[in-house]
Amino acid sequence: MTRKIAIAGLGTIGMPVARALQDGIPGLTLVAVVSGRREVAERRLAAAGIAVPVATMPEMVQMAEVGVQCAPAPAFRSIADPA
Secondary structure, eight states, X not given: OOEEEEEEOOSTTHHHHHHHXXXXXXXXXXXXXXXXXXXXXXXXXXXXXXXXXXXXXXHHHHHOSEEEEOSOGGGHHHHHTTO
């Protein structure tokens, strides 16, 4: 069984997590990223060869089974409440 994973935040922590998922972790697949800086996240994903959408929080909740919170602490409530 493969779990669908989304990452909230694509900075210092989120980008290495995205790369690890892209490289392959058995049973996990990256399906989306949420970022407050959509254009920056899209560029970073493209540069890394990671082809997943930058979604909104409501979209992420629908797309993923597991959300990994990698955003800065002040953004926690805006991620946790919708999830």
